[in-house]
Amino acid sequence: MAISTLTQDLTIKVPAATVAANQTLHFAQPSNQLIEQLVAQHGAPLMVLDCESVRQQYRALSRALPGVTLYFALKPLPHAAVVRTLLEEGASFDLATSGEIDLVANQGVPSERTIHTHPIKRDADIRDALEYGCNVFVVDNINELEKFIAYKDDVELLVRLSFRNADSFADLSKKFGCSPAMAIDIITYAQQLGIRIKGLSFHVGSQTASPSKYVTAISACNHVINEVTALGLPALSTLDIGGGFPVPYNKDVLPIDEFCAPINDALAQLPDTVRVIAEPGRFIVAGAVTSVASVMGQAVREGKPWYYLDDGIYGSFSGLLFDEASYPIDSLKQSGERVESVLAGPTCDSIDVVSESIMLPKLNNGDLIISRMMGAYTLATATDFNFFKRAEVIVLNDVVHVDALTG
The missing domain is CATH 3.20.20.10 (Alanine racemase)
Structure with a gap:
């Protein structure tokens, strides 16, 4: 019997001060600063798994x-x-x-x-x-x-x-x-x-x-x-x-x-x-994973801005199809007037749309989309369709690494 690996992982010990509490969702979430640091180091898309x-x-x-x-x-x-x-x-x-x-x-x-x-x-x-x-x-x-x-x-x-x-x-x-x-x-x-x-x-x-x-x-x-x-x-x-x-x-x-x-x-x-x-x-x-995707392109269709992400329905957002989940999704960028927008995934399939209607500020290529509560039925059902690689998993507060630091 052989193990199949979801993705290649990186284990990081993160000080508690860098994890911001989200009172609405009742889960600890990686801070925006930490997310920007991880993307600068590893690129996007990412799935940030916090073992805490x-x-x-x-x-x-x-x-x-x-x-x-x-x-x-x-x-x-x-x-x-x-x-x-x-x-x-x-x-x-x-x-x-x-x-x-x-x-x-x-x-x-x-x-x-x-x-x-x-x-x-x-x-x-x-x-x-x-x-x-x-x-x-x-x-x-x-x-x-x-x-x-x-x-x-x-x-x-x-x-x-x-x-x-x-x-x-x-x-x-x-x-x-x-x-x-x-x-x-x-x-x-x-x-x-x-x-x-x-x-x-x-x-x-x-x-x-x-x-x-x-x-x-x-x-x-x-x-x-x-x-x-x-x-x-x-x-x-x-x-x-x-x-x-x-x-x-x-x-x-x-x-x-x-x-x-x-x-x-x-x-x-x-x-x-x-x-x-x-x-x-x-x-x-469910609350242990935060998805980080970046805008790889954009267009205006029927008066709406479309933002094309480097992750989508065939990747980390597979739960939108298989699980009927409704993830809290927002842009890392918070400034600017918000307008009704569309978030699409990277593949050539027309079904690959993450959100048909989401209020977002004007985004540029490379801007980040953050999705919380992405731990259940996301990585597990993601695919490599169209040869877009699955998001890299970044593991925070893994017991192995913590023990190594304190042992």
């Missing part, structure tokens, strides 16, 4: 969900610096592919701090995980359960339930999960096959606006847990409440402690023997 933001978000969610073990979902930002940072914080990791196994293994993550949660797997995926030492998997149907007959002495399974959520960015229960009744059938059949069912899991969807979705799902899972016991089947010991904890892109969301309060109340109704885990991804990394 990763630490603070992990700690905030840990405080908001006391007693819940957090398994970081690598999918939004599978980057080695993020893994190192969270490993030092004591996090566990949620894996879905053999490539993600490679990533955590190469960063020294103990296999017992991982679970494999992709509901649909190839036999090779199962074997790769077991070879690494990860033995907790997720299933949501009989066909998937039967894939584990050959490995029944080595695995523990979670059965994933479906709870539809039209209010989320991505309704993950549309593609995965089963009904509570089907969960009972799977658990019963697993007992006949000699396969151990460890517990249940669910995911209410990405960017879930209301904690009520979690409360409903936890209550339904509690009912299944009690029904399993009543049927004389082996007691379930784990509940995985997934991810989906919201972050503020261009609108406010509930502070995470308020958001999690009703979730904690619902978890308190579970049997004392049930361990609770979660799979946060976006919440941990």
